[in-house]
Amino acid sequence: MRVVIIGGTGHVGTFLVPRLVLDGYEVICVSRQQRKPYRSHPAWKFVTQVAIDRTEAEEKNLFGKQIAELNPHVVIDMICFTLESAKGLAEALMGQVQHFLHCGTLWVHGHSERVPTRESQPRNPFGEYGINKAAIESYLISLSRRKGFPATILHPGHITGPGWMPVNPAGNLDPGIFSRLAGGKEVVLPNIGMETVHHVHADDVAQAFVKAMDNWSQAVGESFHVASEQALTLRGYARAVAEWRGQEAKLRFLPWEEWRKTVSGEEADLTWDHIAHSANASIEKAKERLKFQPRYSSLQAVREAVRSFWEEEYE
Secondary structure (H helix, E strand, O other), rough: EEEEOOOOOOOHHHHHHHHHHHOOOEEEEEEEEOOOOOOOOHHHHHOOOEEOOOOHHHHOHHHHHHHHOOOOOEEEOOOOOHHHHHHHHHHHOOOOOEEEEEOOOOHHHHHOOOOOOOOEEEEEEEOOOHHHHHHHHHHHHHHHHHHHOOOOEEOOOOEEEEOOOOOOOOOOOHHHHHHHHHHEEEEEEOOOOOOEOOOOHHHHHHHHHHHHOOOOOHHEEEEEOOOOOOOOOHHHHHHHHHHHOOOOOEEEEEOOOHHHEEEEHHHHHHHHHHHHHOOOOOOHHHHHHHHOOOOOHHHHHHHHHHHHHOHHHOO
């Protein structure tokens, strides 16, 4: 069975491609070939690499045709961010593929209201990324149920792992937060630190894609959350990171409007996105229907990622 992965050299693809090869699939990786996988693996020797610049191809209305010409049985799209892009690809693959899997995001839900959030809860997305991903999900689910297009959408949490900076206890990507907690220095968090982040290891996301393929009848026409077993509060997350080095977290809290003045505009915007969403997702549907079982807790996934950046500090 031939599987085409669009964006297969990204973080999830780094783990997904070897899984598929070892399971006996013929794998074609479509990318701009501007980056190597985050981690080497002998399985990549058996992967066919196809160079396509998606943006350029879509501008010429060629991308869907180019993917269809690869004669895939399964297409996994890791890098679709607009409804127009999703429509162009789905229309080209209609009647041509056995399974189409799209990588979404927990942010399709918008503000968390009842937690842990289930897939069946109403969508109230905000921000360009969440709104676009929610529109893609709605389109693909509708297309599946109306016309039989075999679509499945997986919604990961905050993906992390070796080579990928994790969302930190302040809700942004400043690596200095981890260093300060490890060194017993004060860290200032927004509000009272009770907002949540929900991480997932990239290999667990890869596992979920394979499980969805293995459980086709349960997966088609459905969306699934893919995350660790539990979300973390910012406060609890910070304390756990400090404990890795035998420290007691020295935390101080500021109201949002005061806190945002203590960091750069980019960091403030990223923190706001994370705490406004406060992702906290149920994975019971994926566990029940796909037999998905994450290997990593949120803290285990983060710790592995942090070690890949600062091995000596966190040994």
